[in-house]
Amino acid sequence: MRYTTIENNSGKRFTWQELAKHNKPNDAYVAVRGKVYDITNFIERHPGGDDILLLAAGRDITQAFETYHELGKPDVILKKFFVGTLTTNELPIFPEPSEFHRAMKKNVEEYFRKTEIDPKNSTSIWIRYAIIYGTLIGSYYAQFYLPYVIERTWLQIIFAISLGFACAQLGLNQLHDASHFSVTNDPFVWKILGATHDFFNGASYLVWLYQHAFGHHIYTNIAECDPDLVTNEPDIRRIKPNQRWYSRYINQHLFVPMLYGFLATKVRFQDINILYFIGSNDKIRINPITTWHTCVFWGGKVFFVIYRILVPLMIGSSAWKVFLLFAIADIVSSYWLALTFQANHVVDEVEWPLPDKDGFIQKDWAEMQVVTTQDYAHESGFITSIVGSLNYQAVHHIFPQISQHHYHRIGPIVKETCREFGVRYYYKDTLWEAIESHIKHLRLLGLKPEDHDKSE
Numbered sequence: 001m002r003y004t005t006i007e008n009n010s011g012k013r014f015t016w017q018e019l020a021k022h023n024k025p026n027d028a029y030v031a032v033r034g035k036v037y038d039i040t041n042f043i044e045r046h047p048g049g050d051d052i053l054l055l056a057a058g059r060d061i062t063q064a065f066e067t068y069h070e071l072g073k074p075d076v077i078l079k080k081f082f083v084g085t086l087t088t089n090e091l092p093i094f095p096e097p098s099e100f101h102r103a104m105k106k107n108v109e110e111y112f113r114k115t116e117i118d119p120k121n122s123t124s125i126w127i128r129y130a131i132i133y134g135t136l137i138g139s140y141y142a143q144f145y146l147p148y149v150i151e152r153t154w155l156q157i158i159f160a161i162s163l164g165f166a167c168a169q170l171g172l173n174q175l176h177d178a179s180h181f182s183v184t185n186d187p188f189v190w191k192i193l194g195a196t197h198d199f200f201n202g203a204s205y206l207v208w209l210y211q212h213a214f215g216h217h218i219y220t221n222i223a224e225c226d227p228d229l230v231t232n233e234p235d236i237r238r239i240k241p242n243q244r245w246y247s248r249y250i251n252q253h254l255f256v257p258m259l260y261g262f263l264a265t266k267v268r269f270q271d272i273n274i275l276y277f278i279g280s281n282d283k284i285r286i287n288p289i290t291t292w293h294t295c296v297f298w299g300g301k302v303f304f305v306i307y308r309i310l311v312p313l314m315i316g317s318s319a320w321k322v323f324l325l326f327a328i329a330d331i332v333s334s335y336w337l338a339l340t341f342q343a344n345h346v347v348d349e350v351e352w353p354l355p356d357k358d359g360f361i362q363k364d365w366a367e368m369q370v371v372t373t374q375d376y377a378h379e380s381g382f383i384t385s386i387v388g389s390l391n392y393q394a395v396h397h398i399f400p401q402i403s404q405h406h407y408h409r410i411g412p413i414v415k416e417t418c419r420e421f422g423v424r425y426y427y428k429d430t431l432w433e434a435i436e437s438h439i440k441h442l443r444l445l446g447l448k449p450e451d452h453d454k455s456e
C-alpha cells in the first residue's frame with residue numbers, strides 16, 4: 001500500500017513495519033501525511049500530555065493529528081523532527097482536507113472565537129459528573145448498607161438498575177470526555193477521569209483509548225479497520241455489507257440484541273486479552289504499557305471485583321442475591337451502551353466505505369465522518385443528556401475535542417455546512433427510530449444477499 005500523497009522523498013525511507021518499531025518512550029516516531037518524525041524529545045513537552053503521544057508512537061497519526069489541532073498549527077513544531085518518508089501504509093489513508101473539511105473547522109472555530117465560550121469547559125459538565133458519581137455510589141450504598149432496602153429485594157433491584165445506568169453514564173461522560181480530551185485543558189484531569197472507568201466499571205481506559213481514539217474515530221465503518229466492527233468468520237452477527245453471509249444470520253435481529261446484555265462482561269475480559277495476549281485491538285497495535293497504566297489497569301480490575309462482589313458477600317448478602325444484583329446492573333449498563341452505540345453507525349442508511357486497491361479512501365475524512373453516521377433527536381435535551389450527546393454523533397466525530405455540552409450550539413453550524421457543500425446528513429427524529437434502524441439493518445443483513453437486494 002503506497003502513501004500516494006508523498007512528494008518529499010528526502011531523509012530515510014520507512015515501511016510501516018519499520019515505523020512500528022519506534023513505539024517506545026525513548027524511541028518514538030510518528031508519521032503525518034507520509035512524513036516520519038522523531039518525537040522522542042517532544043513527548044514530555046506536548047501540551048496535550050505525554051500519554052497520548054506514547055500511544056501514538058510507531059504509527060501514522062495523520063487523522064488524529066489533524067482532528068485535535070487547528071489545521072496547520074503545530075506543523076511548525078513537527079517540521080523540526082523530520083527524519084524521513086513513509087513508503088507503505090498499514091491502514092487506509094485519506095486525501096488532504098477538502099474545502100468542506102476546512103470550512104467546517106473554520107466555521108466552528110470562529111463560533112468559539114466570537115462567543116468567547118470555552119470549548120472544553122462549562123459548569124454543567126461538573127454538575128453532571130457529580131450527579132453520576134453520586135448516583136453510582138448512592139445506589140451501591142443503598143443496595144448493600146441501608147437496612148430498609150436490604151429487607152426488600154424489589155428495592156435492591158431498583159437500586160441495581162440505577163447503579164447500572166450510572167455506570168453507563170460514567171462511560172458516556174467521564175470516560176468518553178477524557179478519551180477525547182474534551183474536558184479542561186489539563187492532561188492530568190483526563191488521566192484521573194479515565195481511571196475512574198477502570199475502578200468503577202472494571203474496564204480499561206487504556207484499551208478504550210486505542211480502540212476509540214486511534215481506531216473507531218479514524219476508520220469509522222471501514223471494514224477490517226474499525227475495531228468496533230470486528231467480526232469472525234463466521235460470526236454471531238452479520239453487521240457489515242461485505243461480510244460473508246451464512247444461514248445462521250437469518251432472523252439475527254431477533255436474537256442478537258439479547259446478547260448485548262453481556263457487553264460489559266465481555267469487555268472486561270477482552271481488555272486482558274488485548275493488552276497481554278494478542279497485543280493489538282484488531283488492526284490497532286498496543287505499545288509498551290507504562291507503570292501508571294499497568295497500575296490503573298490491574299488496580300481497577302481488583303477494586304471492581306472487591307466492591308461489586310467480595311464486599312457484598314463479606315457484609316452478609318447471600319451469594320444468589322449478589323449475583324442477581326450484579327447481573328441486573330451489568331445488563332442495564334450493557335444495553336444502554338450497546339444500543340446507543342449501534343444506533344449511530346450500525347444502521348442501514350449510512351455508508352460503509354472501502355479503500356481502493358492502494359489503500360486509499362477516495363473521500364475527504366470529515367465528509368466520511370458525516371456519511372457513516374446517523375444522528376437523532378436533536379430537539380430533545382433529555383435524550384441528549386442521557387445518551388451522552390451521542391445523538392450529535394456527526395458533530396462529535398468531526399469535533400471530538402469540543403465538550404459534548406456545546407454540541408447543541410455547534411450542531412446547527414455543522415448541519416448548515418453540510419447543506420452548503422451538499423454532504424448528506426442522516427437523521428432520525430427520535431431515539432426509538434434510530435434503534436429501529438439498527439434492528440432493520442440486522443434483519444436485512446440477515447437475509448440471503450439475493451433476498452436483501454429484492455427487499456431494498
Ligand code: HEM
Nearest residue numbers: 039047048052056061064068069070073074077078181185
Ligand atoms: C506528534 C505530533 C504532535 C505535535 C507536534 C503536537 C503538538 C501540539 C501543540 C503545539 C499543541 C498546543 C497547540 C494546539 O492546541 O494546537 C498541542 C495540543 C494538543 N494536542 Fe498535540 N501534537 C501532536 C500529536 C498529538 C496527537 C496524536 C494527539 C491526539 C490523538 C494530540 C492531542 C492534543 C490535544 C488534545 C491538545 C490540546 C490540549 C489542550 O486542550 O489544551 N496531539 N499539540
